[in-house]
Amino acid sequence: xxxxxxDRLLAACRARGNALCVGLDPRWEQLPEEIRARHALxxxxxxxxxxxxxxxxxxxxxxxLVAVVKPQSAFFxxxxxAGLAALQAVLRRARERGLITxxxxxxxxxxxxxxxxxxxxxxxxxxxAKRDPVWPADAMTINPYLGRDAVEPFLTSARKVGAGVFVxxxxxxxxxxxxxxxVCTGKPLYRHVAEAVAAWSAENxxxxxxxxxxxxxxxxxxxxxxxxxELTPGVVFLVPGYGAQGGSAAxxxxxxxxxxxxxxxxxxxxxxxxxxxxxxxxxxxVERATRSAIADLAQYVPLTSRxx
Amino acid sequence: xxxxxxDRLLAACRARGNALCVGLDPRWEQLPEEIRARHALxxxxxxxxxxxxxxxxxxxxxxxLVAVVKPQSAFFxxxxxAGLAALQAVLRRARERGLITxxxxxxxxxxxxxxxxxxxxxxxxxxxAKRDPVWPADAMTINPYLGRDAVEPFLTSARKVGAGVFVxxxxxxxxxxxxxxxVCTGKPLYRHVAEAVAAWSAENxxxxxxxxxxxxxxxxxxxxxxxxxELTPGVVFLVPGYGAQGGSAAxxxxxxxxxxxxxxxxxxxxxxxxxxxxxxxxxxxVERATRSAIADLAQYVPLTSRxx
Numbered sequence: 001x002x003x004x005x006x007d008r009l010l011a012a013c014r015a016r017g018n019a020l021c022v023g024l025d026p027r028w029e030q031l032p033e034e035i036r037a038r039h040a041l042x043x044x045x046x047x048x049x050x051x052x053x054x055x056x057x058x059x060x061x062x063x064x065l066v067a068v069v070k071p072q073s074a075f076f077x078x079x080x081x082a083g084l085a086a087l088q089a090v091l092r093r094a095r096e097r098g099l100i101t102x103x104x105x106x107x108x109x110x111x112x113x114x115x116x117x118x119x120x121x122x123x124x125x126x127x128x129a130k131r132d133p134v135w136p137a138d139a140m141t142i143n144p145y146l147g148r149d150a151v152e153p154f155l156t157s158a159r160k161v162g163a164g165v166f167v168x169x170x171x172x173x174x175x176x177x178x179x180x181x182x183v184c185t186g187k188p189l190y191r192h193v194a195e196a197v198a199a200w201s202a203e204n205x206x207x208x209x210x211x212x213x214x215x216x217x218x219x220x221x222x223x224x225x226x227x228x229x230e231l232t233p234g235v236v237f238l239v240p241g242y243g244a245q246g247g248s249a250a251x252x253x254x255x256x257x258x259x260x261x262x263x264x265x266x267x268x269x270x271x272x273x274x275x276x277x278x279x280x281x282x283x284x285x286v287e288r289a290t291r292s293a294i295a296d297l298a299q300y301v302p303l304t305s306r307x308x
Numbered sequence: 309x310x311x312x313x314x315d316r317l318l319a320a321c322r323a324r325g326n327a328l329c330v331g332l333d334p335r336w337e338q339l340p341e342e343i344r345a346r347h348a349l350x351x352x353x354x355x356x357x358x359x360x361x362x363x364x365x366x367x368x369x370x371x372x373l374v375a376v377v378k379p380q381s382a383f384f385x386x387x388x389x390a391g392l393a394a395l396q397a398v399l400r401r402a403r404e405r406g407l408i409t410x411x412x413x414x415x416x417x418x419x420x421x422x423x424x425x426x427x428x429x430x431x432x433x434x435x436x437a438k439r440d441p442v443w444p445a446d447a448m449t450i451n452p453y454l455g456r457d458a459v460e461p462f463l464t465s466a467r468k469v470g471a472g473v474f475v476x477x478x479x480x481x482x483x484x485x486x487x488x489x490x491v492c493t494g495k496p497l498y499r500h501v502a503e504a505v506a507a508w509s510a511e512n513x514x515x516x517x518x519x520x521x522x523x524x525x526x527x528x529x530x531x532x533x534x535x536x537x538e539l540t541p542g543v544v545f546l547v548p549g550y551g552a553q554g555g556s557a558a559x560x561x562x563x564x565x566x567x568x569x570x571x572x573x574x575x576x577x578x579x580x581x582x583x584x585x586x587x588x589x590x591x592x593x594v595e596r597a598t599r600s601a602i603a604d605l606a607q608y609v610p611l612t613s614r615x616x
Contacts, residue, residue, distance in 0.1 A: 025421070028435065044442060047435045074417060074424040078433040080442045081396065085389040106417055108451070109382055110481040110548075113333070116382040125386040127336065127355045134352060134388040143416070145453045145476060149483030168453060173418040175457030182492035182500055189497065192490055240418075 002162025004206030005139060006214075006236055009164070010261055012067035012100050018294045019256070019301065021068040021102065021238070023268025024058065024090060026051040026075050030273040032282045048079035052086035056093055058272055061286045063097040065294065068264050070238075071137075073105035091136050102238065103137035106168065114150050118157035139164040141216060141238070144193050151200065155213065159204060164212040164236075167197045169228065172218025172241030190224065191231070198232040208261065210236050217255065219247025219265070226254035229262065237263040243270030243293065253300035260301065267293050310470025312514030313447060314522075314544055317472070318569055320375035320408050326602045327564070327609065329376040329410065329546070331576025332366065332398060334359040334383050338581040340590040356387035360394035364401055366580055369594045371405040373602065376572050378546075379445075381413035399444050410546065411445035414476065422458050426465035447472040449524060449546070452501050459508065463521065467512060472520040472544075477502045477536065480526025480549030498532065499539070506540040516569065518544050525563065527555025527573070534562035537570065545571040551578030551601065561608035568609065575601050 013019045028036070028047055031054050039050040055071070062069065071094075076087035094101045107117045116125070121140050124131035142154050144167050154165045170180055170190045180190040194215060201211025211234050217225050219241035229237070237255045241247040242265045255263035274289030275282040321327045336344070336355055339362050347358040363379070370377065379402075384395035402409045415425045424433070429448050432439035450462055452475050462473045478488055478498045488498040502523060509519025519542050525533050527549035537545070545563045549555040550573045563571035582597030583590040 042435060044433060044435055047433070072417075072421060074415075074421045074428075077392075078424045078428040078442060079435075080428075080433075081389045081393040084385075084392050088388065104417075106451075107382075107414070109380075109412075109414055110479065110553075113380060113382045116386045120382075120386040120388075125352060125355070125388075127350060127352055127387075134386060143414075143451050143453055145451055145487060146479050146481055147483035147486030147488070149481050150479075171418065171454050171458075173454055173457050175455035178455030178504070179453060179497065179500060180455070182497065184490035184492040184497065189487065189490065189492065192487060196486070245418075 005158070005162055005164030005212040006210035007206040007208050008138070008162065009068070009100055009236065009264070010208050010210065013264065016065065016067045018066060018297060019264045020066045020290070020294050020297060021070050021264045021266040022058070022062045022066055022271050022290065023070045023072060023104070023266045024055050024272065025072040025268040026054055026272070031277065032275070032279065033277045034280060036277070044080045045082040048076070048082035048086045051076065051079060051083065052089050055086070055090045057283060058286055059090070059094055059097055059099070061283050062290050063099055065287070065290050068100045068102060069094050070102040070104050070266055072268070073103060088135060095136060101137040101139070102166065103135055103140040106141045106143050108143040108146050108150050110146065111149050111153050115153035115157070118154040122157040122163045123160045137163070139166060139214070141166045141168065143168050144196070148196065148200070155200065158212060164214060166214040166216050166238040167193065169194045169197060169215040170217045170221055170224050172220045172245055172247070176218065176221070194228050194232055198235050201235050205234060210234055210261070214238055216240065219252045220245060222251040222254055225252070229254055229257065233257065239263050239265045243267040249296045249300045252297070256301050265297060313466070313470055313472030313520040314518035315514040315516050316446070316470065317376070317408055317544065317572070318516050318518065321572065324373065324375045326374060326605060327572045328374045328598070328602050328605060329378050329572045329574040330366070330370045330374055330579050330598065331378045331380060331412070331574045332363050332580065333380040333576040334362055334580070338577070339585065340583070340587065341585045342588060344585070352388045353390040356384070356390035356394045359384060359387060359391065360397050363394070363398045365591060366594055367398070367401055367405055367407070369591050370598050371407055373595070373598050376408045376410060377402050378410040378412050378574055380576070381411060396443060403444060409445040409447070410474065411443055411448040414449045414451050416451040416454050416458050418454065419457050419461050423461035423465070426462040430465040430471045431468045445471070447474055447522070449474045449476065451476050452504070456504065456508070463508065466520060472522060474522040474524050474546040475501065475505045477505060477523040478525045478529055478532050480528045480553055480555070484526065484529070502536050502540055506543050509543050513542060518542055518569070522546055524548065527560045528553060530559040530562055533560070537562055537565065541565065547571050547573045551575040557604045557608045560605070564609050573605060
């Protein structure tokens with residue numbers, strides 16, 4: 001049996017002494033000029049090449065410091081097939097460097113289609129001779145709107161390889177509440193989703209007690225974060241919204257249990273755009289921003305390194 | 309100004325005299341043996357090549373008969389970058405053949421990321437010199453869970469080019485009700501989403517009176533379909549679940565207004581898998597299945613060709 005996703009995640013965070021996840025959301029206008037200049041402008045292939053070079057170099061900087069990275073599929077998809085090849089290269093390199101990878105693609109569909117999405121990331125697309133994952137990641141984000149039967153193929157596929165999924169519960173965007181906060185039979189929709197996630201997660205707990213189905217809960221809603229932490233103690237939270245989106249380290253502290261476990265905190269722009277494009281020593285700026293985010297979180301988050 | 313999406317869609321259905329949409333969901337095990345044999349087995353590139361050949365040949369068969377096709381992104385993504393190149397080829401050929409294309413990818417994310425997804429399909433990814441859509445489609449499916457601010461970039465991008473979006477409202481899977489049927493302040497969640505869709509759609513009505521924001525409502529829930537048709541008269545429905553998933557022509561009739569407008573009905577497996585893989589004259593089977601679905605729908609659906 002492959003090792004359980006939550007156990008691997010927790011051990012990796014413990015080894016690094018922090019729960020920071022670096023989001024890889026490359027945007028052309030934020031790339032170092034040095035990299036943009038090297039990739040001939042004006043084609044999607046060039047853009048993809050620049051994204052790949054940038055992300056691979058970011059991986060070299062952050063791999064010794066953090067346990068988890070989260071490539072955002074949208075920016076790679078925006079470059080066409082070459083962008084997807086870059087995404088593959090980034091996912092593979094991250095894995096080679098020992099990083100845990102979360103593919104942020106927020107997929108879902110009816111079960112027979114969801115299976116294709118899931119196997120492409122986890123168990124591998126079936127194509128006669130071999131069965132390798134196309135977009136190899138240790139976890140991916142998925143959308144709950146279609147209900148459990150659409151989530152099922154992701155769980156089945158992930159569980160074959162010791163991977164995990166993170167289900168959108170309370171997203172970090174300003175307008176998240178339009179549907180997520182609607183009160184349904186006495187509690188908001190996002191709590192119904194959170195309770196479902198807790199039940200799915202409890203089906204397959206690791207030795208840590210955490211399950212392999214996590215929840216995406218935005219740092220921009222600290223009250224909900226605290227309430228959900230209480231409600232779903234066995235669910236790992238992936239917390240976006242820290243840093244550039246406005247969530248502070250104090251805000252995200254509520255995502256953690258008192259033993260320091262229970263969440264990973266994502267920062268994308270705050271780290272990978274922590275420099276002016278003209279800066280030549282941009283990798284040092286990325287390293288400084290990563291160390292600074294780790295120190296900032298350590299002020300409020302119980303030290304993960306203290307976990308036995 | 310580009311012509312309005314709903315006007316184009318309605319005119320195209322009127323010209324063909326039907327509201328059938330052919331879903332392009334290629335699956336290796338359902339492909340004609342003739343095509344599988346021609347593409348060396350065992351690699352994702354071969355699989356992608358087979359999907360491309362199959363879908364392009366299906367397009368030749370159905371283009372004279374129907375107005376709309378809907379490629380399912382998941383199956384192309386499952387083949388890696390080569391699969392995405394095949395998806396591009398299929399979208400481009402469909403457009404050349406005068407078909408209206410709906411990219412079924414059910415995307416969404418926070419606004420700054422949603423913009424990348426949207427521009428890749430509609431207004432085009434910005435890459436200095438030119439701005440072409442990467443996955444050119446006339447419409448795409450999106451997930452509403454994140455709320456309006458995440459939907460906004462899709463509307464903005466689509467409206468630049470006279471395209472449309474279809475928002476998941478009541479999906480066709482068996483477990484759709486787990487969250488979609490939760491009663492929130494007196495009505496189920498899917499009705500809240502439907503009302504939001506109606507409001508977004510009403511922001512930009514075409515001369516037909518229909519807006520450019522449609523709703524995905526499964527044929528497998530005929531009662532909800534009828535109720536939603538009543539509730540949102542200016543919203544075009546994309547109706548999956550007819551055929552292989554169990555919805556009948558009588559079930560989908562409720563999606564249409566009495567003037568024959570208001571919906572397109574998707575059939576995927578019922579058409580593109582209407583033959584045994586060993587059959588050599590599979591294109592004739594696809595044509596028969598398409599004509600048969602059109603005739604089946606015509607029994608219950610007011611004739612779109614009668615629309616002035």
